[in-house]
Amino acid sequence: MLTRLCIVAFLVTAGTACNRHNKRATTTVLERAAFDFPCAQSELSLAVLEARGARYMATHIAAYGCGKRAIYVFNSNTNTWFLDGDVSSASAAHAVQPKMKN
16 A cells, blocks of 8 residues: 555656646746747747657747747756757748647
């Protein structure tokens, strides 16, 4: 019984850490994209391009808005998100993208 309780506690903690990571990712990437584009955060959409692990931790996020697009990558060594390449013009196909799930 104690073993099962420990396993459940571990899984809950791991799931919570993933949720925090993805919520922090959303906040950080929105702030950076708003600065890099420049564009109001309310005009931006995010889409997860790549996630790792069984817990779906986002590692690559695309930001779209105000006629621009960019990709942000998570560096796990420094626990930061950074712009991967240049901010570019978005084509009409990229004008509206689904919001990232939190």
